[in-house]
Amino acid sequence: MRKVTAVVTLALASVVLSAGAAMADSTYPPTVVKGASGSQGDGGTAFTGSSQLPLAMLMIAVLVVVGATALIVARRRATRFGS
Numbered sequence: 001m002r003k004v005t006a007v008v009t010l011a012l013a014s015v016v017l018s019a020g021a022a023m024a025d026s027t028y029p030p031t032v033v034k035g036a037s038g039s040q041g042d043g044g045t046a047f048t049g050s051s052q053l054p055l056a057m058l059m060i061a062v063l064v065v066v067g068a069t070a071l072i073v074a075r076r077r078a079t080r081f082g083s
Contacts, residue, residue, distance in 0.1 A: 003071045003075075004068060004071055004072065007064065007068050007071060011060075011064045014060060018057070
């Protein structure tokens with residue numbers, strides 16, 4: 001169980017570090033952009049990022065799932081064979 005906890009903790013740390021790197025490039029609070037007529041609009045925030053997951057993040061998620069599954073299977077086999 002300790003190994004599974006370590007894998008989940010490292011996966012969470014990876015996600016937090018990725019989000020931290022993404023936030024480092026952003027500017028907050030966002031600047032107000034006025035329209036051509038000088039109006040500020042309705043104040044909504046437009047999402048201009050990619051609507052698809054980057055391939056690297058998808059690969060990380062798959063590797064975390066495969067690693068956690070391998071740890072669970074190895075633990076069950078170890079208890080079954082008495083090692």
